Amino acid sequence: MSEHLIWRRDDLVIDTDPNRLNIPLVHDVLAHSTWAGGIGIDTVRTSIANSLCFGMYRGSQQVGFARVVTDHATFGYLCDVFVVDGQRGHGLGRWLIESCNQHPTLLKLRRVMLTTSSAPWLYARCGFEAIARGDFVWHISRPDIYTKVEKAE
Structure with missing residues (x-):
């Protein structure tokens, strides 16, 4: 793991310090998103604790x-x-x-992937390429997992 990094632009800062993140805000946005709707705050906390995170601040x-x-x-x-x-x-x-892509960890990775149904033009401008090869990419998808898991807990 590397030290926390900071990028600056005008009055904005991107910081990789997870302790600076506004967890309730992240949770609220994700819980109301199309890709993580219904996600619980404890799941968000766990995901942040086990990931490299980038917070943008004004x-x-x-x-x-x-x-x-x-x-x-x-x-x-x-x-x-x-x-x-x-x-x-x-x-x-x-x-x-672009700041994520400039992080030293990501610069040395063989492969960085994402799945998205929104703003493909944005990711293309940032160096991502769509994979459109028959049986090349496989996944298990559970779009309603947060609804089922969060209610069970």
Whole structure:
């Protein structure tokens, strides 16, 4: 693991210090998202504790987030990328993804992947390429897992 890194742009900061993250904000955005709807706050805390996280801040207010699940050697999975309402449309999402891609851990990984159904143009501008090869990528998908698991707990 490397030390916490910081990127600056105008009055904005991207910081990899997980202790600075506004967990209730991250939880609220994810719980109301299309990709993690219904996720519980304890699940969010666990995911953050086991990932390389990037918080974007304007002053003390968190305005964005991205998370990379990685083994820090060969593979990374970019996920949970967001910029809060009211802050979009100013290139902040692109800057957030580019900052993730500039992190020394990600620079040495053989493969960084993501799955998304929104803003493919944004990820393409940041170096990601769509995989459209028949049976090349496989997954197990449980889109309603948070609804089932959170109610059971």
